Amino acid sequence: MTIEIILVFIILGIVIILFALEVFPVDKIAFFIMVSLLLTKLITPEEAISGFANPATITVLALMIIAIGLETNGVINWLSHGLKSLKNLPIYIMIPIFMLIAGSISAFINTTAVVIVFIKVITELSAKYNIPSEKLLLPVSFAGIIGGSCTLMGTSTNLIVNAIAIEKGVDRFTFFEFTWYGVIFLIITTITVTLLYKFLPSKGKIDLDKDYNLDAYITKVKVKKGSNVIGKKITDTFFHDNLDIEILRLNRDGIINDRPGKYTILKEKDQLLIRCTLENLVKLKEDKGFSVIKEVSKKFTLPITDAEELEDNIQVVEILMLPNSPLIGKSIKTVGNFDLQGAVPLAIKKRNSFRHPEDRVFRKKRDEIELRVGDRLLVEVSAKALSELGKLDNVTILQQHQEIEVKRKSKGYISLAILIIVIGLSAFSIFPILQSALVGVFLMLFLKCLDLGKAYSQINWQVIFLLAGMIPLGIAMSNSGADLWIASNLLALFTEQSNIMIIGVLFLVTMILSGFVSNNATAIIITPIAITIATSLKADPKPFILAIMFAANFSFFTPVGYQTNTLIYGMGMYKFKHFLIIGGAVSLVLWIVASLLLSGSF
Numbered sequence: 001m002t003i004e005i006i007l008v009f010i011i012l013g014i015v016i017i018l019f020a021l022e023v024f025p026v027d028k029i030a031f032f033i034m035v036s037l038l039l040t041k042l043i044t045p046e047e048a049i050s051g052f053a054n055p056a057t058i059t060v061l062a063l064m065i066i067a068i069g070l071e072t073n074g075v076i077n078w079l080s081h082g083l084k085s086l087k088n089l090p091i092y093i094m095i096p097i098f099m100l101i102a103g104s105i106s107a108f109i110n111t112t113a114v115v116i117v118f119i120k121v122i123t124e125l126s127a128k129y130n131i132p133s134e135k136l137l138l139p140v141s142f143a144g145i146i147g148g149s150c151t152l153m154g155t156s157t158n159l160i161v162n163a164i165a166i167e168k169g170v171d172r173f174t175f176f177e178f179t180w181y182g183v184i185f186l187i188i189t190t191i192t193v194t195l196l197y198k199f200l201p202s203k204g205k206i207d208l209d210k211d212y213n214l215d216a217y218i219t220k221v222k223v224k225k226g227s228n229v230i231g232k233k234i235t236d237t238f239f240h241d242n243l244d245i246e247i248l249r250l251n252r253d254g255i256i257n258d259r260p261g262k263y264t265i266l267k268e269k270d271q272l273l274i275r276c277t278l279e280n281l282v283k284l285k286e287d288k289g290f291s292v293i294k295e296v297s298k299k300f301t302l303p304i305t306d307a308e309e310l311e312d313n314i315q316v317v318e319i320l321m322l323p324n325s326p327l328i329g330k331s332i333k334t335v336g337n338f339d340l341q342g343a344v345p346l347a348i349k350k351r352n353s354f355r356h357p358e359d360r361v362f363r364k365k366r367d368e369i370e371l372r373v374g375d376r377l378l379v380e381v382s383a384k385a386l387s388e389l390g391k392l393d394n395v396t397i398l399q400q401h402q403e404i405e406v407k408r409k410s411k412g413y414i415s416l417a418i419l420i421i422v423i424g425l426s427a428f429s430i431f432p433i434l435q436s437a438l439v440g441v442f443l444m445l446f447l448k449c450l451d452l453g454k455a456y457s458q459i460n461w462q463v464i465f466l467l468a469g470m471i472p473l474g475i476a477m478s479n480s481g482a483d484l485w486i487a488s489n490l491l492a493l494f495t496e497q498s499n500i501m502i503i504g505v506l507f508l509v510t511m512i513l514s515g516f517v518s519n520n521a522t523a524i525i526i527t528p529i530a531i532t533i534a535t536s537l538k539a540d541p542k543p544f545i546l547a548i549m550f551a552a553n554f555s556f557f558t559p560v561g562y563q564t565n566t567l568i569y570g571m572g573m574y575k576f577k578h579f580l581i582i583g584g585a586v587s588l589v590l591w592i593v594a595s596l597l598l599s600g601s602f
Contacts, residue, residue, distance in 0.1 A: 004480035007040050012473065012525070019517040020560075026518060027462045030469020042476040050475065051468030055434045056163035060156040061464055062437035067110040068458045069450035070419060073412040083121050087129045094131070095139050095197055098122075099190045102140045103147030107182070108423060111148040111155060112460075115141055115564040134201045134573045139193045141564040142556055142586060146189050149553040150182030151175055152426065152433050156463060157519050159433065161549045164474065164527045170541050175427035178546055181597060185550065185590055192586050199581050201573055217281055217378055218248070218369065219347035220293045223270040227289025235262035245280045249273035278378070281347060292346065316346065317386065321375045331370050343381035343389050411449050418443045463520070470524040477528060487532035494533070502537075503547050504595035506530055510551035511587060515558040523552040543598045554590055556583030 011033065018029050034051075037043045051057055083101065086094055098118070106114045118140045126133035148155035152162060152175045162173050223229060229237045239247055240262055250257040250264065251271040257264070271293070276284070284290050321328060348369055371377065381389055422440035425431045431439065444450045477483045494502050506526070514522040530548050534541035555561025559569035559579050568574060 001485060002481065004042060005482045005485055007042060008473075008476050008480045008482040011036050011040070011042075011476075015473070015521070016513075016517055019521060025462060027465035027469075030465045033469045033473050037472055037476045042480055043472050047475050047479075048472050049468075051471035054163060054467070054471050055166075055432075056156070056160040057464060057467045057471070059153075059159050059163075059434045059437050060467060061459065062434070062441045063153055063156075063159075064110065064459050064463075065450070065452075065455050066419065066422065066437065066440045066444060067113055068455045069415050069444040070109060071113055072454070073415040073449055075412050075416050075419070078412065078416075083118075084125065087125055087131060091132060091135050092194060092197060095136060095194050096190045098136055099139050099143035099193065100186070103143040103150070103186045103190075106144040106147030107150040107154045107179075108419060111144040112563050112567070115144045115567065118144075119568070132202070135197055137568045138200060138574060138578065138582065139190075139197070141562075141568050142189055142193060142583070143186065144564055145553055145555065145562055146182065146186045149550055150179050150186065152177075153423070153437070154182075155519075155553060156467065157523050157552050158549055160467060160471075160520055161523050161527050161545060161552070162433075164524065165531065165541070165545050168528065168531045168541075170531065170545065172432065173542075174429060175423065175433065178549070181546065181550065181594075184597070185594070188589060188593055189586050192589050193582060196582050196585055200578060201575075217278065217347035217349045218273065218275050219281060219284075219378075221272050221274060221284055222291040222293060223266055223268055223272070224289055224291055225268050227266075227268070227287075229266045229289065230268050231265060233263050233265055234260060237266065239274075242280065245274060245276040247272050247274050281378070317343070317379055317381050317389065318349075319377050319379060319389070321371050321377070325371075327371050327377075329370055343379040343385060345377055345379050347378040349376040349378070411447075414447055415444065415449045418447075418449070466518060466520055467524075470521050474524050474528055477525075483528045483532055486529050487536060490529070490533055491536050494537070498599070499539075500595050500599035502533070503543065503599040504591070506533075506544065507547045507551045507591055507594055507598075510548050511554050511591060514552045514555045515561040517561070519552045519555055519562060523548060526552070547594065547598050550590075550594055554587060556586045558583070 014036075015029060015033060018024060018032070019026070024032075034048045038045065038048050083098065086097060089097070102114060102118055119137060122131070122133045122136050122140070125131045145155075149158065152158050152173055158173075166172050229239075234240055234247060239245055247260055249272070250260040251273070252267065252269075274284075281292065285292050348371070379389075418440050421443065422436045425436035425439060426433045430436075445452055490505075494505075510522060510526050513526070527545060527548050530544040531541050534544040553562075555565065557580055559565045559574070559576065565579065565583075569579070
């Protein structure tokens, strides 16, 4: 063993510890890798930054942009909307259906984005129909992970493994080349989790309103002439079917109805006090049948007649009331342009979320609800006035909701068509996945389905920097001969061993490591070693590569191996033991099945 190999192992050991203990964010760890390899002269400066130009890194970035376009234009919400019709099914039927749907969507769209949408839908179903969300969220996370492993674009792990294989002289994987394996794994996982669902907690503690900004805004709208709700009962309109929106009060010719029933017939000029999500607030602004009433002064209101009338540089900003703010105690009605530096209030979100109209905050009109510490105010503000708004004492700007711009259904259809084009170009080998993804990004931007400036703020840059930092580590292992040293020692153990034993050991080691270290990092470390072992055995390397690809993705038995597991673990409804029991059982079954399937393919 040379000094270079020892240095690589020292750096690798430190990196694994940093990942496992989560001492630093992954992007900082990535920079540590690059700098440490440079200082030890294990790689050249050009090799240190080569990860940023790696095809896998650029492909992941392009697919993230496409996924943001799909989410921005409502495509992901379309795909999940039908889930609400499953509310009356028994839980042991809902679990496999939710898992199969989540897994199928995740094969083509970013897994984390899909799981976040499912979190929202399941939480709404739980609140309204008493469906046990704790029985569904962990299974959905597992299904999303499996679904992402079914296609080449399903997860960044698959892309990075494919890129490493190409660099090592192995033929690239086609889009659906290993899909049938993934489908088998998804079905097995679905069956296993469904059989073990009773081991999941019976009650969960979840505060999505606080943690994921799914809390509702309170705002006021006016029914305009020609609206399709005029003359209809509330039960026959979208207000009744949509779990994200609720009518709290109806004002008709000065007569207040504090609790309008579902059989109340709506009329022109009705003013409705509603609670809704930001997404539904956007839709109401776009709907020509409604006017969202803005408070522009203490004396009068100005309705938004059409989204196109807004200035091009208008942004929607969410501001938080801090202690001693000059706005505390004022209402939307009494907060004028001067108080908000020219910003115009749209809606208010109270610190505590109330689910029933009889709660005290809703006994007042929206424009009379007083601002308190912790409340959030949604305002429209010009780009010019935004800096002045930020200078207000004890008021913090939380988010700039630039996506408040009009979301036409046509853009959703176009975005979905672009996704299909990307899949088709890659699936039929017209272009490699990198070229297909770049074509998709170009179409998204050219057809104005996405503004690149907005995409910058939503891209998960930590993943990009992680890939860029880990790729030089793989180069250092090759430069120093560390991968050959590991492979040669493993070959000594594999001598005269059966195919199933070789694949099984590689799969198990990779899966265990991915439970504590990023799945991308695990794949980058182990894939070159697996290819070297396959070459030494004079065997087809693809079964070995697939073993690493799937095993690196299958981070089930801990909540830290995969981002979606960490997401639902952080809600407080699951304990480590739930991942260990359910995820451990899934991991064990998949290990056995994968070892049998993959070892029989060479």
